[in-house]
Amino acid sequence: MPEEKKYDVCIIGSGAGAGPIAYELSLAGFQVLILEKGPWIKTKDFTKDEMVTSRRSVYSPNLKDEPQVIEKQNLNGEWIARSNYETGQDMWNGNCVGGSSNFMSGYFNRLKPNDFNLLSKYGNIEGANVVDWPISYHDLEPYYTKVEEIVGISGKAVKHSKAEPRSTADFPFPPLAENISAQWIDKASIKLDYESLPLPRAVLSRPQDDRNPCYYSGYCGSYGCSSDAKGSSRAALLNKALKTGNLEIIANAKVFRLEEENEKVIAAHYYNVKGHENKVRAKIFVVAAQAIESSRLLLMSKSDNFPDGLANNSGRVGKNLIFSGGGSGGGEFQKEDLDDASWNQLKVFGVFVNRTFHQWYEINEKTFENAVKGGSIDFLMEHNNGITRAIHQKWDEEGNLIYGSKLKEKLKHYFTELRSLNFEVFVDWLPTDDCYVKLAEEVKDKWGDPVAHIRIHNHQRDVEVGQVLAEKAENILREMGAKNISSNISGAPPPNLVAGGCRFGEDPKTSVLNSDCQAHDIDNLFITDGSWMPTGGSVTHTWTIYANSFRVADVLKEKLGG
């Protein structure tokens, strides 16, 4: 029998937390293996087919095969747990090589220095488990810059009141082409004395190596990129790493247990595409299966040394799960209210709005006694998905169903004589004792393993802060002359913006990982998806996950003797 290959590093998952590790280690000459639960969808296989991307769950599993249990509080305060096979509340994202980074919009903002020490800066918030991070913004800054260059971020650095320090003058790629509404936002902001900023995007505006620049397809978020302009882990990192010959990727490999011996992980056990069990050995194991599944995998990996799950002798695995708080809103511009030139410019297809607001990243409003952590706002045109937009039109203002000729008139007007400019508000989803992952022993997946039980709770502060920001965004739309302005700030979790569960920290009693994202009590286990984040910041997590993963890659190289 041939000797079993032992890899230097085995990574479970292949998204934003995994890509930088695979890239850096394989370029440094180490043997790297990725076990990815989903299929390997290549660039040429992505099309702009709303049926595949959005109307059927092709990029995520069938909830009948792989359900999750979602537990939420009802209006009486009782906790109700139901399988999402029944409710349809799907928390899966992008199960394929490259993970959900294939389907992101790539609205990239860095965290700001205050995100690293929320507790000492703003104090304790009752009912929330806010802590300072064990690292500072300055520890991460060089890696944010590395992501700009390697993953490829387009944008323009401008001075503003909440600008985070940068070690380089500007972005390596210039801004993408913009819709006229970006200028309208800028003009309205000058009148309101607001700071309208160019929004950086993890989308190439110029070629990089084999990757082509954005071709403005009009379908970015939720869709795989057909030019490799989008900085997915797959296009920006894994494809380059594969060229070294040091990276191997096994797709359709569902890891179900990490085997531990003498406080080291010695093997990853997985089901292959046919459902057969296999295992692989490596010197170092990196878990990056997205927050919910990473916690689940540790909890499923029980052993004599770790009877409650791997790295869980503190009982902290799965705790303090977070999402991105906030909500969204928008306003409408109607053809009849605009001159022909403005209407035709607004209609230009495929170009971006790319405006963001950071001046309320800390807010000092009457609503709150003292200065509190605020958030950010991004503006974007309504998504071009046709079927989905049509579905939104089937209800009238009172929530009654419309049908027949009345519905057709509304559709025609909506699609041909109106454009909706939307915004998204991002605030911290404060970590609480009531937002966590555990194993649902009573519900099994198609392999017979217990699925994730996710209790979801949001702190009321998130909604209060979100509403302050939504008001500002509505002011901008009003100043622009938009009609039917509305917003919806709620405690609904965006499934694609999830983090926490294995927070990092100095104290092994209160955290799962040390400041290097290494398990406190298992020397060769690292977690690099968003699980390590004790608080999530008030922007999308992805840039920070990428940056931190590059930071951990340096730790691994040193550990392996690179």
Added chain:
Amino acid sequence: MKDKAKYIPKSLQSSTKWRMQRRQFFKVLLAGAVATQIPWWMACGREVASESDFGLNEEHVQILVLVQDFLFPSDGNGPGANELRAEKYMQWVLSDENMDSEEKQYFINGLSWVEDTAQEELGQSFIQASSTKQNAILEMISKESWGESWYSMNLNFIFEALLSDPIYGANTNNKGWDWLEHNPGYPRPTKEMKYGNFLQYVNQETKS
């Protein structure tokens, strides 16, 4: 009509008035919850899918055509359900083994309940009734809670027939896209990469 006797699947109960959830713009209630990774495909043929457990009988097909025309008529303002081949499209949807069987059954039950309502209210078959009477019955059903939920489900699939790529057998000659001046984006799906064939194709490629 005894509304409580008309069971609405749980997955549709809470979300029939679903509107727009943040950053979930694209995962709409029904299909997002039921589709799958299992590679499988059945072409949208001309025949009634009688071999399927959820095939429609001739009466159901006739009722479906009338209901779709009521919900999305050929009224001179763009294509109606009929020109979009929405009935054939719906039969393809029902033949998709990845769709939740409870929801399929609910859809078919709705067709039977239309007939039941006509029998109760008119004492005659829905198909036999005059178009005025058919419309009156369909208006009446819209006021029932199952009726609104069921029409809502119907409309989701009519919208798919209106705006999906013609490769799925509806939106004939891009009529839906042209009417709404909708830009579908490129590249468009090929036969190998459309829903149903996609993962099988991708996984074969990975092996080779």
